[in-house]
Amino acid sequence: MVKLLDEKDAKALPDHIGWRLWQASRAWKAEFAEAMRAAGHGWFSEGRAGLLGHIPRRGTRQAALIERMGISKQAVQQLLDGLEAEGVIERTPDPEDKRGKFVRYTSKGLAALDDGDHIKIDIEKRYRERLGEGSFEALMAALRGLAEPQAS
Amino acid sequence: MVKLLDEKDAKALPDHIGWRLWQASRAWKAEFAEAMRAAGHGWFSEGRAGLLGHIPRRGTRQAALIERMGISKQAVQQLLDGLEAEGVIERTPDPEDKRGKFVRYTSKGLAALDDGDHIKIDIEKRYRERLGEGSFEALMAALRGLAEPQAS
DNA sequence: GCATATCGTCAAGATGCTTGACTACCTTGA
């Protein structure tokens, strides 16, 4: 089996910032999703994680969710359909705008959020141990710096 | 339009390592893909980028590609089908193994690779300017640290 | 030389997105 991956190919793996970010993001998501499923939230998927990250505990208007997700409203709607069918969230009419709907967690959804918070803390703790406090904080600071709106 | 994104919602955005990594990775990919398409490589997509990153300039055996991608061989095949139809890569029989095929770039594919390299350098340069050299290097060092195989 | 494994392919299906078209409702302004 040694032959399958020859040495030249192995050395050709990239090392630029985009690749590293993608790898790290991918690894984190996989670790988180696996832990969530292990915690009994079999409905959890990486695709849904992005959406849940935009729904605060007290709920939100569906339109606000759409704006913040940066994807089409139909895509958001389909994700919500799935989560609603799983009993994770529910949609009620928005009393302030009869066109709109309000998205909130069910108790099942809130329980999953709590578990997710604990898992995040666990993963972060492991990252801190692996990198050391200083390097981890430098990483977070740099990532926050990249996320800021560009000045120019 | 101010009303669309209320302040409470804006403050609820997460700030843990996984979210930050995901955001940064997403931003980089979007920036790169947009630049590639602007450079005339309209066939470029983020999904295809992962595959191209695993094909060295001198080409590779399809089986090696499959092993390194970490996805099913059928998925790799379908991606290759698409790239071949676009004229970016070509598949020839592997002279050393009559079961196998060898994947190499066409001249069009090599030109795209060159453009991609320049775009990566440009983006990285912008990142260095935004973060400062020290912070950027700390970011890269931390990301490399996370990518290393775990000791425990 | 035969059993077993690998390489590539075809087919069918799931998921997560897209655009287009539509209804219901809200807001604006002459």
Added chain:
DNA sequence: TCAAGGTAGTCAAGCATCTTGACGATATGC
């Protein structure tokens, strides 16, 4: 005030990317 235009949500159809299963052709090991 009421018509025009914008916004919220939905339904439908389609595309890209991935999956699993089944298969023929070729290599490899004993």
